[in-house]
Amino acid sequence: MEVDLKKARRRFLRVEYPGYANDVSKVLETLGGTKTIAETLRDPHKRPELRFRPGDTDCQVAFGSRRQTADLLLRVRKKKRTGPGSDDDNLKIELVGIVDTVFTFEAPADFQFIPPGLDVDSKTGKSRHNLSRTELMGIEFLEKKEEIYMPPAMFSYTDKPHKYGFDSGISFPDKSAGKRLRPKRPSYAILIDFNGKTPSECREMPGSAIPEDLRICKKLFEERPIWSRGAVSHVLNLSDARTKDVLCRTAYYFSSGPWKRLWVRLGYDPRKNPESRKYQGIDYRVKTPYQRDAIPSATGSLTLTRLPPGKRAVPDYIFDPTRLLQQRQFRYQICDIRLEEVEGLLKESEISSECTEKDGWFGSGGVLEKIRQAMRCSVDRMIEIIGSASHDKPIAEEDKSILSADNSFSDESDE
Known part of the structure; x- marks a missing residue:
């Protein structure tokens, strides 16, 4: 051969x-x-x-x-x-x-x-x-x-012939037909929609929470009536299970409206207090290809790095202009956005006479869209500064101050 x-x-x-x-x-x-x-x-x-x-x-x-x-x-x-x-x-x-x-x-x-x-x-x-x-x-x-x-x-x-095994031995009782067969998981959180009634007490829960965790969580909600779960988990430095346990005992959850996916102190109704508009949530999503190439896509739920008390890196639930975003989509509270433009909009914008499900206390003046635009400009500027620094291009003096900023976060609630 x-x-x-x-x-x-x-x-x-x-x-x-x-x-x-x-x-x-x-x-x-x-x-x-x-x-x-x-x-x-x-x-x-x-x-x-x-x-x-x-x-x-x-x-x-x-x-x-x-x-x-x-x-x-x-x-x-x-x-x-x-x-x-x-x-x-x-x-x-x-x-x-x-x-x-x-x-x-x-x-x-x-x-x-x-x-x-x-x-x-x-x-x-x-x-x-x-x-x-x-x-x-x-x-x-x-x-x-x-x-x-x-x-x-x-x-x-x-497009291929195959055998189908018809099984006539399967039978369901009449009562279970069309219903879920897996037992429902117990949930002790109180969920309401935008038109729901404000609860004042939590549900009966088995066992008891750690007194120190419960005390610090109640103190958090006394200082600020509305929090996100990620923020509470970061401030308290607790596991997901312990964070959810203390939240179910001290707050209730909005499933829709301006405070969607946020925890509110029991007995507090943000729909009756115009000052609660600074605690409203706002979705920020990366849409432009320019930002998509620089910001990684997030997979799974938010994971916050837990560090010892004291000085910590700026957590993900805070929008900081001196730090590049870690996710392409995130829901912030307006009070956690560190931008002078946003603070000016909160002071200058008029308070709506009625709290609506779509815009909350901001009304239809386009304030939320202006906040998103300010966040978008801040992200573009940070990407440009980081790109210039990585390619050894000249950087303006005001931009150098951003790169050398102290990206630290102090938890005043730690004890």
Whole structure:
């Protein structure tokens, strides 16, 4: 056997064709041509397509699948025996290349739809009907006496035959039909919507909270009546389970409205106090490609780094202009946004006469959108400063102060 290393580097494609390949040119035409086959090979997510009637728009496509292999493609030649000797001496085996990809078509090849009363031309393989999809047809078309031609929108949910195991032994009681079978998890948090009634007491909960945790959490809500869960978890430096336990005993939860996903002190109603507008939540989402390239995407829930009491890094629940965002989407409280523009809007904007579910106490003056715009400009500026510093470009004096700012956070509530 002759082995040529140059030929061993050649790669070939094997197509398991569901038919007789008497004419290779017609076979390639049903596969879309060499250009389509090459595009399918380059794209690992693209499936090979087979059309037995390539020029017919009514032809149903038979999709194939690909798999990797490592087969050898050999050329075997047999010389005519002219003298004494064995048959093996007359065989010449030559390595042509390596087959690394195989296209197979396991779907039914004859799974086609032919309109009733219309046959298929045996020469062209096309349906014999005069329906034109390239031009508008006049009213005379509707007056012709022809059978209705309505091709199906979908042939089948799957393109491969498979067995379905019908099981008649499964039965459900009438009472449980249509209901969830998994027992509902107990939840002791009080959730209300924007129009709900303000609760003044917590629900009865098993066990008791750690007195020190409960005391510090109550003190937090006395200083500030509305908090986010991430903020409480960071300030108290507690685990998620302990944070949720003390929150259920000291606050209730809004599921909609301006204070959505925030915890409010029991007995306090922010819908009656205009001063609570600074505690409203605002969603900030990175939309521009410029910011998306610089800010990583967050996966999962918010994870706050817990450090010893004292000086800490600026937590994620605070929007600081001297620190780049750590997530592309986050919900801040307006009081936690450290921007002079936002503080000015809080002082200058008029208080609405009525608290609405959409804008809260800010009314319809577009104050929330102005706050988002100020946050967006701050993020763009920080990205530009960091990019200039990383490429050794000159930085303005005022921008240098931002890079050298003390990004620390002091928890006054730690004891």
